Amino acid sequence: xxxxxxxxxxxxxxxxxxxxxxxxxxxxxxxxxxxxxxxxxxxxxxxxxxxxxxxxxxxxxxxxxxxxxxxxxxxxxxxxxxxxxxxxxxxxxxxxxxxxxxxxxxxxxxxxxxxxxxxxxxxxxxxxxxxxxxxxxxxxxxxxxxxxxxxxxxxxxxxxxxxxxxxxxxxxxxxxxxxxxxxxxxxxxxxxxxxxxxxxxxxxxxxxxxxxxxxxxxxxxxxxxxxxxxxxxxxxxxxxxxxxxxxxxxxxxxxxxxxxxxxxxxxxxxxxxxxxxxxxxxxxxxxxxxxxxxxxxxxxxxxxxxxxxxxxxxxxxxxxxxxxxxxxxxxxxxxxxxxxxxxxxxxxxxxxxxxxxxxxx
Amino acid sequence: xxxxxxxxxxxxxxxxxxxxxxxxxxxxxxxxxxxxxxxxxxxxxxxxxxxxxxxxxxxxxxxxxxxxxxxxxxxxxxxxxxxxxxxxxxxxxxxxxxxxxxxxxxxxxxxxxxxxxxxxxxxxxxxxxxxxxxxxxxxxxxxxxxxxxxxxxxxxxxxxxxxxxxxxxxxxxxxxxxxxxxxxxxxxxxxxxxxxxxxxxxxxxxxxxxxxxxxxxxxxxxxxxxxxxxxxxxxxxxxxxxxxxxxxxxxxxxxxxxxxxxxxxxxxxxxxxxxxxxxxxxxxxxxxxxxxxxxxxxxxxxxxxxxxxxxxxxxxxxxxxxxxxxxxxxxxxxxxxxxxxxxxxxxxxxxxxxxxxxxxx
Numbered sequence: 001x002x003x004x005x006x007x008x009x010x011x012x013x014x015x016x017x018x019x020x021x022x023x024x025x026x027x028x029x030x031x032x033x034x035x036x037x038x039x040x041x042x043x044x045x046x047x048x049x050x051x052x053x054x055x056x057x058x059x060x061x062x063x064x065x066x067x068x069x070x071x072x073x074x075x076x077x078x079x080x081x082x083x084x085x086x087x088x089x090x091x092x093x094x095x096x097x098x099x100x101x102x103x104x105x106x107x108x109x110x111x112x113x114x115x116x117x118x119x120x121x122x123x124x125x126x127x128x129x130x131x132x133x134x135x136x137x138x139x140x141x142x143x144x145x146x147x148x149x150x151x152x153x154x155x156x157x158x159x160x161x162x163x164x165x166x167x168x169x170x171x172x173x174x175x176x177x178x179x180x181x182x183x184x185x186x187x188x189x190x191x192x193x194x195x196x197x198x199x200x201x202x203x204x205x206x207x208x209x210x211x212x213x214x215x216x217x218x219x220x221x222x223x224x225x226x227x228x229x230x231x232x233x234x235x236x237x238x239x240x241x242x243x244x245x246x247x248x249x250x251x252x253x254x255x256x257x258x259x260x261x262x263x264x265x266x267x268x269x270x271x272x273x274x275x276x277x278x279x280x281x282x283x284x285x286x287x288x289x290x291x292x293x294x295x296x297x298x299x300x301x302x303x304x305x306x307x308x309x310x311x312x313x314x315x316x317x318x319x320x321x322x323x324x325x326x327x328x329x330x331x332x333x334x335x336x337x338x339x340x341x342x343x344x345x346x347x348x349x350x351x352x353x354x355x356x357x358x359x360x361x
Numbered sequence: 362x363x364x365x366x367x368x369x370x371x372x373x374x375x376x377x378x379x380x381x382x383x384x385x386x387x388x389x390x391x392x393x394x395x396x397x398x399x400x401x402x403x404x405x406x407x408x409x410x411x412x413x414x415x416x417x418x419x420x421x422x423x424x425x426x427x428x429x430x431x432x433x434x435x436x437x438x439x440x441x442x443x444x445x446x447x448x449x450x451x452x453x454x455x456x457x458x459x460x461x462x463x464x465x466x467x468x469x470x471x472x473x474x475x476x477x478x479x480x481x482x483x484x485x486x487x488x489x490x491x492x493x494x495x496x497x498x499x500x501x502x503x504x505x506x507x508x509x510x511x512x513x514x515x516x517x518x519x520x521x522x523x524x525x526x527x528x529x530x531x532x533x534x535x536x537x538x539x540x541x542x543x544x545x546x547x548x549x550x551x552x553x554x555x556x557x558x559x560x561x562x563x564x565x566x567x568x569x570x571x572x573x574x575x576x577x578x579x580x581x582x583x584x585x586x587x588x589x590x591x592x593x594x595x596x597x598x599x600x601x602x603x604x605x606x607x608x609x610x611x612x613x614x615x616x617x618x619x620x621x622x623x624x625x626x627x628x629x630x631x632x633x634x635x636x637x638x639x640x641x642x643x644x645x646x647x648x649x650x651x652x653x654x655x656x657x658x659x660x661x662x663x664x665x666x667x668x669x670x671x672x673x674x675x676x677x678x679x680x681x682x683x684x685x686x687x688x689x690x691x692x693x694x695x696x697x698x699x700x701x702x703x704x705x706x707x708x709x710x711x712x713x714x715x716x717x718x719x720x721x722x
Binding site for chain 1: 365367368394395396397398399400401402403404406407408409418420422424425426428433435437438439440441454455457458459460461462463464465466467469471473474475476477478481483484485486488489518624632633634688709711713714715716717718719720721722
């Protein structure tokens with residue numbers, strides 16, 4: 001049977017600890033040459049405006065496989081992209097234009113032994129968890145051992161997952177949260193403090209958050225820089241989930257720079273129809289000037305496996321760029337979730353024959 | 362609702378004429394910059410041997426979108442690749458190792474207006490049809506107007522679809538068929554002649570097939586060259602569905618060379634784990650020496666749209682390389698099939714909510 005699972009199933013069967021250990025294991029497989037990520041492939045077309053604002057359609061695909069787990073994964077998003085200005089900041093977001101005002105993102109898992117499709121499920125909850133777990137793994141392996149104060153820039157869904165994930169890898173004393181809207185950051189801290197068991201402090205400015213912080217985690221949807229070179233302090237570990245959050249000069253100034261996947265840092269994966277506007281890419285290109293060669297930077301797999309050295313002392317600054325999705329993460333997290341979901345008998349069973357064929361393709 | 366359709370549904374609702382006209386239309390959209398193909402992305406890993414023979418797992422993804430049709434498509438195959446020797450020839454094929462001895466290939470269609478998944482179905486029948494229709498479109502736009510004799514090398518599934526497709530684009534008098542096994546080519550001709558309404562003649566050697574033929578169509582699973590420079594005659598149009606079927610010197614000698622998609626001719630899409638053997642790529646690289654730059658060759662879209670000139674006179678030789686899949690074809694053929702399937706109320710309706718989400722991915 002092929003399982004159709006839901007975001008609720010992911011929430012029920014897959015914890016942040018599961019995600020952290022699945023990703024850490026697969027990063028080791030990557031370093032051993034037993035797991036890999038394919039090239040990302042995006043196609044973008046014009047589409048109808050959304051609430052009067054320019055919109056573009058984007059089909060984004062990433063894939064990967066972990067031979068040791070025997071699982072391959074494909075993750076796709078089929079998105080209506082918009083770039084509204086919210087609280088004075090231009091944001092990259094997606095319009096829920098599928099029936100019932102929903103978004104579209106899916107993960108499919110395959111057996112590398114039989115080729116069969118094992119499961120299909122929405123990507124949302126797993127996406128949030130795997131991004132946060134990856135940032136937290138960078139903190140686990142690169143931040144100072146005694147790091148205890150986190151500055152969290154952002155108070156959205158991704159930011160919440162990051163607070164949880166970071167609390168699992170270091171004994172934190174405080175997470176200081178800045179986001180432009182006072183009420184939002186206050187509610188965010190109040191709600192999360194109980195769940196995470198770490199003091200959460202809303203602060204009035206990004207400077208107040210980062211001053212004295214051991215870890216700075218940017219987790220916003222902002223299109224503008226939210227953390228700057230001048231704010232760096234000795235020993236800090238900075239992580240970002242989006243190209244453009246960090247001032248380019250800050251990235252260049254870090255003593256230790258770690259990236260996700262050298263093969264997927266460029267834009268070669270991206271194809272667009274002329275009329276389709278991609279403000280993301282405008283921005284990314286701007287942020288990237290003079291930085292087209294990422295091959296010399298160690299990857300997180302290099303660091304986790306011990307192949308390359310991250311931080312060498314407590315005074316160094318370090319930076320992890322957690323973007324340009326790493327498809328193999330969906331094989332890793334997907335495999336762990338799938339086995340748990342099977343045990344718990346979650347999801348809708350569909351006949352695998354619906355998704356296989358008796359003719360040679 | 363999201364439709365789950367089958368190969369039988371494709372056979373019931375989608376004719377070769379439908380396929381030819383859908384592809385021709387989308388090729389024009391490609392030339393206008395209103396349809397496009399993404400980068401292909403393949404990941405390969407080692408897997409268990411199949412019947413004692415070395416095997417590799419391959420997850421292969423292509424995508425594309427036609428903005429005028431409002432449809433984007435993803436096509437994946439999740440394959441156990443093997444390279445057995447059959448009738449003295451090494452062939453590239455796929456082991457049916459999914460439950461009930463089945464293969465795995467899927468097409469997914471999305472609306473570029475809402476992002477929603479419209480349909481999912483096995484790729485086998487459509488794959489055969491779109492490859493054959495593409496070869497036939499090359500004949501329609503590049504072969505001599507008066508072409509009436511076809512040499513068909515191969516007597517498998519793809520070859521059969523090619524015979525049908527070619528019969529739709531030229532008034533054919535005879536299709537001569539060579540394949541190594543006498544009984545196979547005889548049965549093939551006997552069965553198809555009635556369906557297609559063209560004289561089908563099994564012949565004893567490839568030379569006997571190609572001598573005096575106006576169109577040479579290679580449609581084999583062979584890993585070795587099956588058509589050679591020395592066999593070329595003035596005015597012939599040669600098409601191939603697989604890298605390696607044509608002797609490289611033959612390709613170089615053609616007066617008019619047309620390819621599928623300059624952006625997807627290279628191997629940049631391919632990522633493999635060390636232990637995974639890819640005899641395909643061994644072969645392709647060998648066949649390609651000195652031919653890494655394909656950017657100067659016109660694409661089929663250039664020719665169909667009239668942007669570039671194909672054949673200029675009846676004495677020129679022409680050659681079309683029908684490989685390196687062109688993802689947008691699945692958007693074209695998929696859209697035509699989907700609308701027909703809806704009309705005919707085919708398939709299983711599944712709730713679209715299963716494949717969409719209420720959280721922003």
